[in-house]
Amino acid sequence: MNAQVNMDNRGIEFGFGFLSQEASFDIQFSLIDYDGSRSYARAYLVGLLNTLLVSFIGIILCTILGVIIGVARLSPNYLINKTASFYVEFFRNVPLLLQIFFWYFAALRALPMPEDAPLIFGSSYMTIKGLYTIAPVWNNFDVFFIALIIALIVIYFFNKFAKRKQEEEGKQYPKFFISLGIFIVIPALTFIVGGVDLSWSFPELKQLAKTSFTYEGGLGIPPELIALTLALTLYTATFIAENVRAGIQGVGKGQKEAAASIGLTPSQVLKLVIMPQALRIIIPPTTNQYLNLTKNSSLAAAIAYPDLVLVFAGTAMMQTGRAIEIVAITMATYLSISLTISVFMNWYNKRIAIQEK
């Protein structure tokens, strides 16, 4: 009420009509078709997808790294153990924003200019303007995509069938290899009969001016995305490592000894006995870390990665002046992402929880 009166006095209107207006600013990096002639709603979508992209990659990488470090911290090997704990102590205690700046500006300083970059893996160039690599060029990608989905459905039914057979007749199929076969054969068929075609586009050096170059063609991944992903991963992995360590330590010593005494190898002990129990301890706090990573990705604005905050709560807010509306939409969006992650992780936790008999 008060806000309404204040806004009226100051000549500010409230409404969401601006979302359909032309955005008239361009965005560096977008997963969908976009340019400034599109609407603010479209710009919102670009920002949202960029946020989801960096969060998704970050969550996967920090989970992998976190598990490795967490297990390493329990290693009886002094060197591994100490290195892992130094890593955790260090990356956890340096403020994240500082790490983002460090990786970004350190990378910019260290990386070669496009014309000096060496070819890596016969396909890519890592330069100050980003990573340029090969890009797939599809013909009739939609046919291929549908074939992939069909393959997945077939695999699902095959596995159900195989399970029933095993239960009823004790017959065992090599489930994994047959599934893999289906997954390869059906999509591959589309190349022969579906008119699907795949070729690769290579990045090529282009001269812009006497001393200024870039790459054209192929796929360009901006250094902002790389630095942000790196910083988020290294930072969040420390917390996940601690969760993993606590989880493993939380499983009784007796369990380990019992498992070893029935002749399981150490890696079998970890995989079959300890992990299933440890996961119950690890998942809830790790879910929190996933949420943190997603929220922390909004620090992107500092290094020009066009995430939701930079594009929508930044540029769009400035250009439209619709502060209240845009902050409300942005908050609701982050809330929805967080809720989705929580719901998914809860479901996963329930699924893997040991069923008490």
Add this chain to the structure above:
Amino acid sequence: MFKYLKQLTSLVAMVAVLFTFSTESMAAKKSKTLKNTQKKGFVRCGVSQGLPGFSNADAAGNWTGVDVDVCRAVAAAVLGDANKVKFTPLSAKERFTALTSGEIDILSRNTTWTLSRDADIGLTFVGVNFYDGQGFMVRKSSGITSTSQFKDGISACTNIGTTTELNMRDFFNSKGISYTPVAFEKADEVVAAYDAGRCDTYTTDKSGLAAQRTKMSNPDEHIVLPETISKEPLGPVVRQGDSVWEDIVRWSLNTMIEAEEYGVTSANADMMKTSENPQIKRLVGAEGEMGAAFGLDNEWNLRIIKQVGNYGESYKRNIADTGILPDRGPNELWTKGGILYVPPSR
């Protein structure tokens, strides 16, 4: 019975107020911002996060610049002391919300006056203290000397939430050049990224380019291209809805410009009180009641000139002598071939 009594007393009180306070404090009454400023004892002024010549803090935290001087002028006028200003450094993105939310009372931060900003978002522009236009900076070694040499694939570093972002698109589109915008929230990061080689060009207001160049590791390795791609009239902004405050800020700026026109400087302002020219006398509070309409005393403008100086002094001190833009270009008085022209104080 009691109801009428109450109404009667408030009516009496109102009449009493009307009579006891002359028009002078009526203006102060009407302007909430003026009243609050006088109560607080300082002017709340939003500036940049460091743009030499316009608003920049030294190691001791002293702010200088032509944008800073507008706020100092207002402080001299309404509080009697040009130093009674609290500066809030703001990024381009934060600046308007800081003003509309009431965190600051004047925004004097190389801000372009445009229709949508003036009309749409609760702001009022009060004038222009620097006529500017958008330009491009490139590395000298690139051999580029004109924007006509720009090619597809060029990357351009700039700030978000600026007119720059919009003009850049118009410019590259009209030339049919595809480009990569790399837009940061803070100017320091823009400069650092361009300086490191992330972008082929750095684009913003030409004044900004000249000022930021002084911050680069090797200023001599960069040049500003001759083309100007937009109009960027920069000026102070106030919140919409307080017309007395708006007038105070507008006429504080006008006073500085008009003082230069009539040759009134910080050094000679006191002597000018005895000038023959009535226009000059009005500028130094020696004729007319030039402060009354704002709820200010008669020497408000004299204090501005004495404490802050006229526009020419401010320009020389901040922009010319620091080597940022020695040539005044369009920011010369209309009487000397420029376009600085303000309505008369009378």
